[in-house]
Amino acid sequence: MVSKLDLYKVFCMVGKSESFSKAAKALYMTQPAVSQAIMQLERELDVRLFNRTPKGVSLTYEGSLLFEYVNSAINIIDAGEEKILEFKNLTTGELKIGVGDTISRHFLLPYLEAFHNKYPNIKFKIVNGTTLEICSILKAGEVDIAICNFPIDDPTLELIPCIDIHDIFVCGEKYKQLLPKPISIDEVAKLPLILLEPNSNSRKFVEDYLISKGIKISPEFELGSHDLLLEFAKINLGIACVTKEFSQEYINKGLLYEVQLTEEIPKRSIGVCFLKNVPLSHASTKFVEIIENKLI
Structure with missing residues:
Protein backbone atom coordinates (compact mmCIF):
# COMPACT_ATOMS: atom_id res chain seq x y z
CA MET A 1 0.00 0.00 0.00
CA VAL A 2 1.36 3.40 -1.00
CA SER A 3 1.67 5.73 1.98
CA LYS A 4 0.54 9.35 1.99
CA LEU A 5 4.17 10.42 2.31
CA ASP A 6 5.06 8.46 -0.83
CA LEU A 7 2.24 10.18 -2.71
CA TYR A 8 3.49 13.57 -1.61
CA LYS A 9 7.03 12.72 -2.70
CA VAL A 10 5.72 11.82 -6.16
CA PHE A 11 3.63 15.00 -6.21
CA CYS A 12 6.62 17.11 -5.26
CA MET A 13 8.84 15.58 -7.96
CA VAL A 14 6.18 16.06 -10.66
CA GLY A 15 5.72 19.65 -9.52
CA LYS A 16 9.46 20.33 -9.79
CA SER A 17 9.98 18.62 -13.14
CA GLU A 18 6.58 19.54 -14.66
CA SER A 19 6.61 16.13 -16.32
CA PHE A 20 5.32 12.70 -15.38
CA SER A 21 8.04 10.99 -17.40
CA LYS A 22 10.89 13.02 -15.86
CA ALA A 23 9.48 12.46 -12.39
CA ALA A 24 9.19 8.73 -13.10
CA LYS A 25 12.84 8.60 -14.16
CA ALA A 26 14.00 10.52 -11.10
CA LEU A 27 11.99 8.29 -8.75
CA TYR A 28 12.88 5.03 -10.53
CA MET A 29 9.19 4.41 -11.19
CA THR A 30 7.16 3.76 -14.32
CA GLN A 31 5.23 6.66 -15.82
CA PRO A 32 1.86 4.91 -15.31
CA ALA A 33 2.74 4.43 -11.62
CA VAL A 34 3.46 8.16 -11.28
CA SER A 35 0.21 9.07 -13.01
CA GLN A 36 -1.69 6.66 -10.78
CA ALA A 37 -0.11 8.16 -7.64
CA ILE A 38 -1.12 11.70 -8.64
CA MET A 39 -4.66 10.62 -9.45
CA GLN A 40 -4.89 8.85 -6.07
CA LEU A 41 -3.74 11.98 -4.25
CA GLU A 42 -6.20 14.15 -6.18
CA ARG A 43 -9.02 11.76 -5.27
CA GLU A 44 -8.09 11.79 -1.60
CA LEU A 45 -7.85 15.58 -1.49
CA ASP A 46 -10.82 16.01 -3.83
CA VAL A 47 -8.99 18.67 -5.84
CA ARG A 48 -7.18 18.87 -9.17
CA LEU A 49 -3.48 19.45 -8.61
CA PHE A 50 -2.12 19.59 -12.18
CA ASN A 51 -3.15 20.94 -15.54
CA ARG A 52 -2.41 18.24 -18.14
CA THR A 53 -1.29 19.46 -21.59
CA PRO A 54 0.46 17.79 -24.54
CA LYS A 55 3.64 19.63 -23.55
CA GLY A 56 3.59 18.40 -19.97
CA VAL A 57 1.91 19.36 -16.71
CA SER A 58 1.69 22.49 -14.61
CA LEU A 59 0.45 23.07 -11.10
CA THR A 60 -3.05 24.43 -10.61
CA TYR A 61 -3.58 27.24 -8.10
CA GLU A 62 -4.50 24.66 -5.43
CA GLY A 63 -1.53 22.53 -6.49
CA SER A 64 0.86 25.49 -6.18
CA LEU A 65 -0.41 26.24 -2.68
CA LEU A 66 0.00 22.62 -1.60
CA PHE A 67 3.43 22.37 -3.26
CA GLU A 68 4.88 25.12 -1.04
CA TYR A 69 3.97 23.19 2.12
CA VAL A 70 4.83 19.72 0.82
CA ASN A 71 8.18 20.75 -0.63
CA SER A 72 9.12 22.48 2.62
CA ALA A 73 8.06 19.45 4.68
CA ILE A 74 9.99 16.98 2.51
CA ASN A 75 13.10 19.18 2.68
CA ILE A 76 12.84 19.14 6.47
CA ILE A 77 12.46 15.35 6.47
CA ASP A 78 15.48 15.01 4.15
CA ALA A 79 17.50 17.29 6.44
CA GLY A 80 16.49 15.16 9.42
CA GLU A 81 17.55 11.97 7.65
CA GLU A 82 20.89 13.56 6.75
CA LYS A 83 21.37 14.57 10.38
CA ILE A 84 20.62 11.03 11.53
CA LEU A 85 23.15 9.74 9.00
CA GLU A 86 25.72 12.18 10.38
CA PHE A 87 25.10 10.86 13.89
CA LYS A 88 25.36 7.30 12.59
CA ASN A 89 28.63 8.07 10.80
CA LEU A 90 29.85 10.03 13.86
CA THR A 91 30.41 13.24 11.89
CA THR A 92 28.40 15.14 14.50
CA GLY A 93 26.95 14.60 17.95
CA GLU A 94 27.82 14.61 21.65
CA LEU A 95 29.13 11.98 24.04
CA LYS A 96 28.22 12.53 27.70
CA ILE A 97 30.41 10.69 30.21
CA GLY A 98 30.11 10.54 33.99
CA VAL A 99 33.43 9.96 35.74
CA GLY A 100 35.38 10.81 38.89
CA ASP A 101 38.27 13.28 38.82
CA THR A 102 40.92 10.68 39.67
CA ILE A 103 39.72 8.16 37.09
CA SER A 104 39.58 10.98 34.51
CA ARG A 105 43.20 11.81 35.07
CA HIS A 106 44.70 8.36 35.50
CA PHE A 107 42.52 6.17 33.28
CA LEU A 108 40.16 8.00 30.94
CA LEU A 109 42.39 10.57 29.17
CA PRO A 110 44.10 8.21 26.66
CA TYR A 111 40.71 6.88 25.51
CA LEU A 112 39.30 10.38 25.12
CA GLU A 113 42.33 11.25 23.00
CA ALA A 114 41.99 8.13 20.84
CA PHE A 115 38.26 8.72 20.30
CA HIS A 116 38.75 12.42 19.51
CA ASN A 117 41.47 11.64 16.98
CA LYS A 118 39.16 9.18 15.22
CA TYR A 119 35.92 11.20 15.50
CA PRO A 120 36.99 14.87 15.86
CA ASN A 121 33.48 16.28 15.31
CA ILE A 122 31.95 14.55 18.33
CA LYS A 123 31.73 16.89 21.33
CA PHE A 124 32.42 15.70 24.87
CA LYS A 125 30.48 16.54 28.00
CA ILE A 126 32.26 15.28 31.11
CA VAL A 127 30.33 15.23 34.39
CA ASN A 128 32.39 14.61 37.53
CA GLY A 129 31.26 13.08 40.80
CA THR A 130 31.56 10.11 43.11
CA THR A 131 30.55 6.67 41.87
CA LEU A 132 27.23 6.98 43.73
CA GLU A 133 26.54 10.39 42.17
CA ILE A 134 27.56 9.24 38.69
CA CYS A 135 25.32 6.17 38.81
CA SER A 136 22.44 8.39 39.88
CA ILE A 137 22.84 10.80 36.95
CA LEU A 138 23.35 7.85 34.60
CA LYS A 139 19.98 6.42 35.61
CA ALA A 140 18.45 9.89 35.25
CA GLY A 141 19.62 9.98 31.63
CA GLU A 142 22.00 12.91 32.14
CA VAL A 143 25.01 10.98 30.82
CA ASP A 144 25.35 8.18 28.25
CA ILE A 145 27.94 6.07 30.04
CA ALA A 146 29.85 6.15 33.31
CA ILE A 147 33.40 5.18 34.25
CA CYS A 148 33.27 4.08 37.88
CA ASN A 149 34.93 2.33 40.75
CA PHE A 150 33.59 -1.20 41.07
CA PRO A 151 32.01 -3.11 42.74
CA ILE A 152 28.55 -1.72 41.96
CA ASP A 153 25.47 -3.64 43.03
CA ASP A 154 22.72 -2.37 40.76
CA PRO A 155 20.70 -4.77 38.56
CA THR A 156 19.64 -1.94 36.21
CA LEU A 157 23.23 -1.35 35.07
CA GLU A 158 25.42 -3.24 32.61
CA LEU A 159 28.98 -3.45 33.98
CA ILE A 160 32.16 -3.94 31.96
CA PRO A 161 35.29 -4.27 34.16
CA CYS A 162 38.34 -2.70 32.49
CA ILE A 163 41.38 -2.74 34.79
CA ASP A 164 42.19 -4.18 38.18
CA ILE A 165 43.29 -1.75 40.88
CA HIS A 166 44.69 -2.23 44.38
CA ASP A 167 44.11 -0.30 47.59
CA ILE A 168 47.26 0.32 49.62
CA PHE A 169 48.41 2.49 52.50
CA VAL A 170 51.17 5.04 51.97
CA CYS A 171 53.12 7.29 54.28
CA GLY A 172 55.74 10.02 54.30
CA GLU A 173 59.30 9.92 55.61
CA LYS A 174 58.32 10.26 59.30
CA TYR A 175 56.06 7.19 59.37
CA LYS A 176 58.43 5.20 57.19
CA GLN A 177 60.97 5.31 60.03
CA LEU A 178 58.30 4.09 62.47
CA LEU A 179 57.23 1.19 60.24
CA PRO A 180 60.42 -0.74 59.38
CA LYS A 181 58.65 -4.08 58.87
CA PRO A 182 55.32 -5.36 57.51
CA ILE A 183 52.35 -4.75 59.80
CA SER A 184 48.86 -6.20 60.07
CA ILE A 185 45.65 -4.49 59.00
CA ASP A 186 44.70 -4.32 62.67
CA GLU A 187 47.88 -2.38 63.43
CA VAL A 188 47.25 -0.02 60.51
CA ALA A 189 43.80 0.80 61.91
CA LYS A 190 45.44 2.11 65.10
CA LEU A 191 47.50 4.67 63.18
CA PRO A 192 46.27 8.17 62.24
CA LEU A 193 44.45 7.43 58.98
CA ILE A 194 43.72 9.66 55.99
CA LEU A 195 40.76 8.37 53.97
CA LEU A 196 38.37 9.47 51.30
CA GLU A 197 34.95 10.75 52.38
CA PRO A 198 32.45 8.08 53.50
CA ASN A 199 30.24 8.23 50.36
CA SER A 200 33.18 7.29 48.14
CA ASN A 201 32.95 3.79 46.64
CA SER A 202 36.70 3.31 47.21
CA ARG A 203 36.37 4.17 50.91
CA LYS A 204 33.35 1.90 51.29
CA PHE A 205 35.16 -1.05 49.71
CA VAL A 206 38.13 -0.78 52.08
CA GLU A 207 35.96 -0.10 55.10
CA ASP A 208 33.72 -3.10 54.34
CA TYR A 209 36.83 -5.28 54.06
CA LEU A 210 38.10 -4.08 57.44
CA ILE A 211 34.70 -4.63 59.05
CA SER A 212 34.72 -8.20 57.68
CA LYS A 213 37.92 -8.64 59.69
CA GLY A 214 36.28 -7.21 62.80
CA ILE A 215 38.20 -3.95 62.48
CA LYS A 216 36.51 -0.59 62.92
CA ILE A 217 38.31 2.60 61.89
CA SER A 218 38.05 6.24 62.87
CA PRO A 219 40.12 8.34 60.43
CA GLU A 220 41.92 11.55 61.39
CA PHE A 221 41.12 13.11 58.01
CA GLU A 222 38.34 12.50 55.47
CA LEU A 223 39.01 14.10 52.10
CA GLY A 224 37.16 14.48 48.79
CA SER A 225 40.17 14.04 46.51
CA HIS A 226 42.66 11.25 45.87
CA ASP A 227 45.36 13.85 45.15
CA LEU A 228 44.77 15.39 48.58
CA LEU A 229 45.27 11.99 50.20
CA LEU A 230 48.72 11.85 48.63
CA GLU A 231 49.59 15.41 49.65
CA PHE A 232 48.44 14.97 53.25
CA ALA A 233 50.45 11.77 53.58
CA LYS A 234 53.50 13.43 52.02
CA ILE A 235 53.66 16.02 54.79
CA ASN A 236 53.31 13.31 57.47
CA LEU A 237 49.75 14.03 58.62
CA GLY A 238 49.03 10.32 58.75
CA ILE A 239 48.76 7.09 56.75
CA ALA A 240 46.67 7.45 53.58
CA CYS A 241 44.64 4.73 51.88
CA VAL A 242 45.10 5.25 48.14
CA THR A 243 44.86 3.46 44.81
CA LYS A 244 48.29 2.01 44.04
CA GLU A 245 47.98 2.39 40.26
CA PHE A 246 47.17 6.10 40.66
CA SER A 247 49.97 6.80 43.16
CA GLN A 248 52.99 5.44 41.30
CA GLU A 249 54.40 8.87 40.48
CA TYR A 250 54.68 9.77 44.18
CA ILE A 251 56.07 6.35 45.09
CA ASN A 252 58.59 6.24 42.23
CA LYS A 253 59.89 9.70 43.13
CA GLY A 254 60.32 8.72 46.78
CA LEU A 255 57.75 11.26 47.95
CA LEU A 256 55.67 8.50 49.53
CA TYR A 257 56.30 4.95 50.66
CA GLU A 258 53.98 1.97 50.52
CA VAL A 259 53.23 0.55 53.94
CA GLN A 260 54.00 -3.16 53.77
CA LEU A 261 51.11 -5.27 55.04
CA THR A 262 51.10 -8.84 56.23
CA GLU A 263 47.83 -9.30 54.31
CA GLU A 264 46.90 -7.47 51.11
CA ILE A 265 43.51 -5.87 50.59
CA PRO A 266 41.62 -7.73 47.82
CA LYS A 267 41.82 -6.17 44.38
CA THR A 285 29.14 2.18 21.45
CA LYS A 286 32.27 3.24 19.55
CA PHE A 287 33.80 4.73 22.70
CA VAL A 288 33.28 1.51 24.66
CA GLU A 289 34.77 -0.43 21.73
CA ILE A 290 37.88 1.79 21.81
CA ILE A 291 38.34 1.08 25.53
CA GLU A 292 37.87 -2.66 25.07
CA ASN A 293 40.20 -2.83 22.05
CA LYS A 294 42.96 -0.90 23.82
CA LEU A 295 42.74 -3.25 26.79
CA ILE A 296 43.30 -6.36 24.65
Missing part, protein backbone atom coordinates in the same frame (compact mmCIF):
# COMPACT_ATOMS: atom_id res chain seq x y z
CA ARG A 268 38.86 -4.46 42.76
CA SER A 269 38.33 -2.85 39.35
CA ILE A 270 37.42 0.21 37.34
CA GLY A 271 34.99 -0.16 34.50
CA VAL A 272 32.31 1.17 32.21
CA CYS A 273 28.64 1.04 33.07
CA PHE A 274 25.44 1.96 31.27
CA LEU A 275 21.72 1.26 31.51
CA LYS A 276 20.67 -2.26 30.54
CA ASN A 277 17.29 -1.30 29.11
CA VAL A 278 18.45 1.72 27.07
CA PRO A 279 20.36 1.15 23.79
CA LEU A 280 23.71 2.91 23.65
CA SER A 281 24.11 5.74 21.18
CA HIS A 282 26.40 5.08 18.23
CA ALA A 283 29.05 7.37 19.75
CA SER A 284 28.84 5.58 23.12
Whole structure:
Protein backbone atom coordinates (compact mmCIF):
# COMPACT_ATOMS: atom_id res chain seq x y z
CA MET A 1 0.00 0.00 0.00
CA VAL A 2 1.36 3.40 -1.00
CA SER A 3 1.67 5.73 1.98
CA LYS A 4 0.54 9.35 1.99
CA LEU A 5 4.17 10.42 2.31
CA ASP A 6 5.06 8.46 -0.83
CA LEU A 7 2.24 10.18 -2.71
CA TYR A 8 3.49 13.57 -1.61
CA LYS A 9 7.03 12.72 -2.70
CA VAL A 10 5.72 11.82 -6.16
CA PHE A 11 3.63 15.00 -6.21
CA CYS A 12 6.62 17.11 -5.26
CA MET A 13 8.84 15.58 -7.96
CA VAL A 14 6.18 16.06 -10.66
CA GLY A 15 5.72 19.65 -9.52
CA LYS A 16 9.46 20.33 -9.79
CA SER A 17 9.98 18.62 -13.14
CA GLU A 18 6.58 19.54 -14.66
CA SER A 19 6.61 16.13 -16.32
CA PHE A 20 5.32 12.70 -15.38
CA SER A 21 8.04 10.99 -17.40
CA LYS A 22 10.89 13.02 -15.86
CA ALA A 23 9.48 12.46 -12.39
CA ALA A 24 9.19 8.73 -13.10
CA LYS A 25 12.84 8.60 -14.16
CA ALA A 26 14.00 10.52 -11.10
CA LEU A 27 11.99 8.29 -8.75
CA TYR A 28 12.88 5.03 -10.53
CA MET A 29 9.19 4.41 -11.19
CA THR A 30 7.16 3.76 -14.32
CA GLN A 31 5.23 6.66 -15.82
CA PRO A 32 1.86 4.91 -15.31
CA ALA A 33 2.74 4.43 -11.62
CA VAL A 34 3.46 8.16 -11.28
CA SER A 35 0.21 9.07 -13.01
CA GLN A 36 -1.69 6.66 -10.78
CA ALA A 37 -0.11 8.16 -7.64
CA ILE A 38 -1.12 11.70 -8.64
CA MET A 39 -4.66 10.62 -9.45
CA GLN A 40 -4.89 8.85 -6.07
CA LEU A 41 -3.74 11.98 -4.25
CA GLU A 42 -6.20 14.15 -6.18
CA ARG A 43 -9.02 11.76 -5.27
CA GLU A 44 -8.09 11.79 -1.60
CA LEU A 45 -7.85 15.58 -1.49
CA ASP A 46 -10.82 16.01 -3.83
CA VAL A 47 -8.99 18.67 -5.84
CA ARG A 48 -7.18 18.87 -9.17
CA LEU A 49 -3.48 19.45 -8.61
CA PHE A 50 -2.12 19.59 -12.18
CA ASN A 51 -3.15 20.94 -15.54
CA ARG A 52 -2.41 18.24 -18.14
CA THR A 53 -1.29 19.46 -21.59
CA PRO A 54 0.46 17.79 -24.54
CA LYS A 55 3.64 19.63 -23.55
CA GLY A 56 3.59 18.40 -19.97
CA VAL A 57 1.91 19.36 -16.71
CA SER A 58 1.69 22.49 -14.61
CA LEU A 59 0.45 23.07 -11.10
CA THR A 60 -3.05 24.43 -10.61
CA TYR A 61 -3.58 27.24 -8.10
CA GLU A 62 -4.50 24.66 -5.43
CA GLY A 63 -1.53 22.53 -6.49
CA SER A 64 0.86 25.49 -6.18
CA LEU A 65 -0.41 26.24 -2.68
CA LEU A 66 0.00 22.62 -1.60
CA PHE A 67 3.43 22.37 -3.26
CA GLU A 68 4.88 25.12 -1.04
CA TYR A 69 3.97 23.19 2.12
CA VAL A 70 4.83 19.72 0.82
CA ASN A 71 8.18 20.75 -0.63
CA SER A 72 9.12 22.48 2.62
CA ALA A 73 8.06 19.45 4.68
CA ILE A 74 9.99 16.98 2.51
CA ASN A 75 13.10 19.18 2.68
CA ILE A 76 12.84 19.14 6.47
CA ILE A 77 12.46 15.35 6.47
CA ASP A 78 15.48 15.01 4.15
CA ALA A 79 17.50 17.29 6.44
CA GLY A 80 16.49 15.16 9.42
CA GLU A 81 17.55 11.97 7.65
CA GLU A 82 20.89 13.56 6.75
CA LYS A 83 21.37 14.57 10.38
CA ILE A 84 20.62 11.03 11.53
CA LEU A 85 23.15 9.74 9.00
CA GLU A 86 25.72 12.18 10.38
CA PHE A 87 25.10 10.86 13.89
CA LYS A 88 25.36 7.30 12.59
CA ASN A 89 28.63 8.07 10.80
CA LEU A 90 29.85 10.03 13.86
CA THR A 91 30.41 13.24 11.89
CA THR A 92 28.40 15.14 14.50
CA GLY A 93 26.95 14.60 17.95
CA GLU A 94 27.82 14.61 21.65
CA LEU A 95 29.13 11.98 24.04
CA LYS A 96 28.22 12.53 27.70
CA ILE A 97 30.41 10.69 30.21
CA GLY A 98 30.11 10.54 33.99
CA VAL A 99 33.43 9.96 35.74
CA GLY A 100 35.38 10.81 38.89
CA ASP A 101 38.27 13.28 38.82
CA THR A 102 40.92 10.68 39.67
CA ILE A 103 39.72 8.16 37.09
CA SER A 104 39.58 10.98 34.51
CA ARG A 105 43.20 11.81 35.07
CA HIS A 106 44.70 8.36 35.50
CA PHE A 107 42.52 6.17 33.28
CA LEU A 108 40.16 8.00 30.94
CA LEU A 109 42.39 10.57 29.17
CA PRO A 110 44.10 8.21 26.66
CA TYR A 111 40.71 6.88 25.51
CA LEU A 112 39.30 10.38 25.12
CA GLU A 113 42.33 11.25 23.00
CA ALA A 114 41.99 8.13 20.84
CA PHE A 115 38.26 8.72 20.30
CA HIS A 116 38.75 12.42 19.51
CA ASN A 117 41.47 11.64 16.98
CA LYS A 118 39.16 9.18 15.22
CA TYR A 119 35.92 11.20 15.50
CA PRO A 120 36.99 14.87 15.86
CA ASN A 121 33.48 16.28 15.31
CA ILE A 122 31.95 14.55 18.33
CA LYS A 123 31.73 16.89 21.33
CA PHE A 124 32.42 15.70 24.87
CA LYS A 125 30.48 16.54 28.00
CA ILE A 126 32.26 15.28 31.11
CA VAL A 127 30.33 15.23 34.39
CA ASN A 128 32.39 14.61 37.53
CA GLY A 129 31.26 13.08 40.80
CA THR A 130 31.56 10.11 43.11
CA THR A 131 30.55 6.67 41.87
CA LEU A 132 27.23 6.98 43.73
CA GLU A 133 26.54 10.39 42.17
CA ILE A 134 27.56 9.24 38.69
CA CYS A 135 25.32 6.17 38.81
CA SER A 136 22.44 8.39 39.88
CA ILE A 137 22.84 10.80 36.95
CA LEU A 138 23.35 7.85 34.60
CA LYS A 139 19.98 6.42 35.61
CA ALA A 140 18.45 9.89 35.25
CA GLY A 141 19.62 9.98 31.63
CA GLU A 142 22.00 12.91 32.14
CA VAL A 143 25.01 10.98 30.82
CA ASP A 144 25.35 8.18 28.25
CA ILE A 145 27.94 6.07 30.04
CA ALA A 146 29.85 6.15 33.31
CA ILE A 147 33.40 5.18 34.25
CA CYS A 148 33.27 4.08 37.88
CA ASN A 149 34.93 2.33 40.75
CA PHE A 150 33.59 -1.20 41.07
CA PRO A 151 32.01 -3.11 42.74
CA ILE A 152 28.55 -1.72 41.96
CA ASP A 153 25.47 -3.64 43.03
CA ASP A 154 22.72 -2.37 40.76
CA PRO A 155 20.70 -4.77 38.56
CA THR A 156 19.64 -1.94 36.21
CA LEU A 157 23.23 -1.35 35.07
CA GLU A 158 25.42 -3.24 32.61
CA LEU A 159 28.98 -3.45 33.98
CA ILE A 160 32.16 -3.94 31.96
CA PRO A 161 35.29 -4.27 34.16
CA CYS A 162 38.34 -2.70 32.49
CA ILE A 163 41.38 -2.74 34.79
CA ASP A 164 42.19 -4.18 38.18
CA ILE A 165 43.29 -1.75 40.88
CA HIS A 166 44.69 -2.23 44.38
CA ASP A 167 44.11 -0.30 47.59
CA ILE A 168 47.26 0.32 49.62
CA PHE A 169 48.41 2.49 52.50
CA VAL A 170 51.17 5.04 51.97
CA CYS A 171 53.12 7.29 54.28
CA GLY A 172 55.74 10.02 54.30
CA GLU A 173 59.30 9.92 55.61
CA LYS A 174 58.32 10.26 59.30
CA TYR A 175 56.06 7.19 59.37
CA LYS A 176 58.43 5.20 57.19
CA GLN A 177 60.97 5.31 60.03
CA LEU A 178 58.30 4.09 62.47
CA LEU A 179 57.23 1.19 60.24
CA PRO A 180 60.42 -0.74 59.38
CA LYS A 181 58.65 -4.08 58.87
CA PRO A 182 55.32 -5.36 57.51
CA ILE A 183 52.35 -4.75 59.80
CA SER A 184 48.86 -6.20 60.07
CA ILE A 185 45.65 -4.49 59.00
CA ASP A 186 44.70 -4.32 62.67
CA GLU A 187 47.88 -2.38 63.43
CA VAL A 188 47.25 -0.02 60.51
CA ALA A 189 43.80 0.80 61.91
CA LYS A 190 45.44 2.11 65.10
CA LEU A 191 47.50 4.67 63.18
CA PRO A 192 46.27 8.17 62.24
CA LEU A 193 44.45 7.43 58.98
CA ILE A 194 43.72 9.66 55.99
CA LEU A 195 40.76 8.37 53.97
CA LEU A 196 38.37 9.47 51.30
CA GLU A 197 34.95 10.75 52.38
CA PRO A 198 32.45 8.08 53.50
CA ASN A 199 30.24 8.23 50.36
CA SER A 200 33.18 7.29 48.14
CA ASN A 201 32.95 3.79 46.64
CA SER A 202 36.70 3.31 47.21
CA ARG A 203 36.37 4.17 50.91
CA LYS A 204 33.35 1.90 51.29
CA PHE A 205 35.16 -1.05 49.71
CA VAL A 206 38.13 -0.78 52.08
CA GLU A 207 35.96 -0.10 55.10
CA ASP A 208 33.72 -3.10 54.34
CA TYR A 209 36.83 -5.28 54.06
CA LEU A 210 38.10 -4.08 57.44
CA ILE A 211 34.70 -4.63 59.05
CA SER A 212 34.72 -8.20 57.68
CA LYS A 213 37.92 -8.64 59.69
CA GLY A 214 36.28 -7.21 62.80
CA ILE A 215 38.20 -3.95 62.48
CA LYS A 216 36.51 -0.59 62.92
CA ILE A 217 38.31 2.60 61.89
CA SER A 218 38.05 6.24 62.87
CA PRO A 219 40.12 8.34 60.43
CA GLU A 220 41.92 11.55 61.39
CA PHE A 221 41.12 13.11 58.01
CA GLU A 222 38.34 12.50 55.47
CA LEU A 223 39.01 14.10 52.10
CA GLY A 224 37.16 14.48 48.79
CA SER A 225 40.17 14.04 46.51
CA HIS A 226 42.66 11.25 45.87
CA ASP A 227 45.36 13.85 45.15
CA LEU A 228 44.77 15.39 48.58
CA LEU A 229 45.27 11.99 50.20
CA LEU A 230 48.72 11.85 48.63
CA GLU A 231 49.59 15.41 49.65
CA PHE A 232 48.44 14.97 53.25
CA ALA A 233 50.45 11.77 53.58
CA LYS A 234 53.50 13.43 52.02
CA ILE A 235 53.66 16.02 54.79
CA ASN A 236 53.31 13.31 57.47
CA LEU A 237 49.75 14.03 58.62
CA GLY A 238 49.03 10.32 58.75
CA ILE A 239 48.76 7.09 56.75
CA ALA A 240 46.67 7.45 53.58
CA CYS A 241 44.64 4.73 51.88
CA VAL A 242 45.10 5.25 48.14
CA THR A 243 44.86 3.46 44.81
CA LYS A 244 48.29 2.01 44.04
CA GLU A 245 47.98 2.39 40.26
CA PHE A 246 47.17 6.10 40.66
CA SER A 247 49.97 6.80 43.16
CA GLN A 248 52.99 5.44 41.30
CA GLU A 249 54.40 8.87 40.48
CA TYR A 250 54.68 9.77 44.18
CA ILE A 251 56.07 6.35 45.09
CA ASN A 252 58.59 6.24 42.23
CA LYS A 253 59.89 9.70 43.13
CA GLY A 254 60.32 8.72 46.78
CA LEU A 255 57.75 11.26 47.95
CA LEU A 256 55.67 8.50 49.53
CA TYR A 257 56.30 4.95 50.66
CA GLU A 258 53.98 1.97 50.52
CA VAL A 259 53.23 0.55 53.94
CA GLN A 260 54.00 -3.16 53.77
CA LEU A 261 51.11 -5.27 55.04
CA THR A 262 51.10 -8.84 56.23
CA GLU A 263 47.83 -9.30 54.31
CA GLU A 264 46.90 -7.47 51.11
CA ILE A 265 43.51 -5.87 50.59
CA PRO A 266 41.62 -7.73 47.82
CA LYS A 267 41.82 -6.17 44.38
CA ARG A 268 38.86 -4.46 42.76
CA SER A 269 38.33 -2.85 39.35
CA ILE A 270 37.42 0.21 37.34
CA GLY A 271 34.99 -0.16 34.50
CA VAL A 272 32.31 1.17 32.21
CA CYS A 273 28.64 1.04 33.07
CA PHE A 274 25.44 1.96 31.27
CA LEU A 275 21.72 1.26 31.51
CA LYS A 276 20.67 -2.26 30.54
CA ASN A 277 17.29 -1.30 29.11
CA VAL A 278 18.45 1.72 27.07
CA PRO A 279 20.36 1.15 23.79
CA LEU A 280 23.71 2.91 23.65
CA SER A 281 24.11 5.74 21.18
CA HIS A 282 26.40 5.08 18.23
CA ALA A 283 29.05 7.37 19.75
CA SER A 284 28.84 5.58 23.12
CA THR A 285 29.14 2.18 21.45
CA LYS A 286 32.27 3.24 19.55
CA PHE A 287 33.80 4.73 22.70
CA VAL A 288 33.28 1.51 24.66
CA GLU A 289 34.77 -0.43 21.73
CA ILE A 290 37.88 1.79 21.81
CA ILE A 291 38.34 1.08 25.53
CA GLU A 292 37.87 -2.66 25.07
CA ASN A 293 40.20 -2.83 22.05
CA LYS A 294 42.96 -0.90 23.82
CA LEU A 295 42.74 -3.25 26.79
CA ILE A 296 43.30 -6.36 24.65
